[in-house]
Amino acid sequence: MNRRLAQGMTADAPRVARRPADAVIALGSNLGNREHLIALALIDLDRLPMSRVAGAAEPIESVAVTLSGPDADAPRYLNTVARLTTRLAPTVLLGYMQAIEARHGRERTERWGDRTLDLDLIAYGDVRSDTATLTLPHPRARQRTFVLEPWLALDRDAVLPGAGRVDELLARLRAEGEA
Numbered sequence: 001m002n003r004r005l006a007q008g009m010t011a012d013a014p015r016v017a018r019r020p021a022d023a024v025i026a027l028g029s030n031l032g033n034r035e036h037l038i039a040l041a042l043i044d045l046d047r048l049p050m051s052r053v054a055g056a057a058e059p060i061e062s063v064a065v066t067l068s069g070p071d072a073d074a075p076r077y078l079n080t081v082a083r084l085t086t087r088l089a090p091t092v093l094l095g096y097m098q099a100i101e102a103r104h105g106r107e108r109t110e111r112w113g114d115r116t117l118d119l120d121l122i123a124y125g126d127v128r129s130d131t132a133t134l135t136l137p138h139p140r141a142r143q144r145t146f147v148l149e150p151w152l153a154l155d156r157d158a159v160l161p162g163a164g165r166v167d168e169l170l171a172r173l174r175a176e177g178e179a
């Protein structure tokens with residue numbers, strides 16, 4: 001098995017990476033003081049062990065996407081994307097991200113329901129993972145304008161591993177939206 005894949009899959013995978021990796025994290029909030037919650041989450045990410053926030057895009061507003069599609073009646077989201085330089089292993093990082101969501105009041109009542117804070121690990125270097133708890137890169141990132149747009153604002157040369165350049169993915173999504 002590919003070593004990178006195995007790294008994310010085994011229970012005894014190293015908790016700390018030998019070299020810092022570039023992680024891409026999407027943050028979203030559609031309840032409460034959204035700006036404040038996102039700012040607090042960025043501070044929390046920057047305070048994680050062996051990690052620092054290398055940049056975060058200006059937040060954008062987007063319509064809520066539910067299981068049945070975009071919902072114009074649901075509270076709108078504020079979304080951003082941050083780059084985190086970290087030596088935490090992907091699964092360990094995801095655990096910390098879930099703790100940050102919990103600290104800021106996220107309740108998991110309904111899949112894709114409203115949430116005070118949602119953190120998704122979009123990519124971790126070019127690591128691939130496909131386990132029950134972690135899929136990398138994030139499987140829906142390429143279909144989400146609210147992820148690709150702030151990511152591109154942060155990094156004009158961003159690449160979603162296995163999918164391609166973020167500017168091209170975004171252009172394709174927009175063209176499909178207009179078709």
Ligand code: AMP
Pocket residue numbers: 094111112118119120121122132133134135136137138139
């Ligand atoms: P959500 O409720 O949309 O935040 O989804 C959280 C669930 O997705 C958790 O059970 C995670 O273990 C799982 N998951 C799988 N891959 C990822 C990822 N790349 N980023 C965040 N959560 C993930």
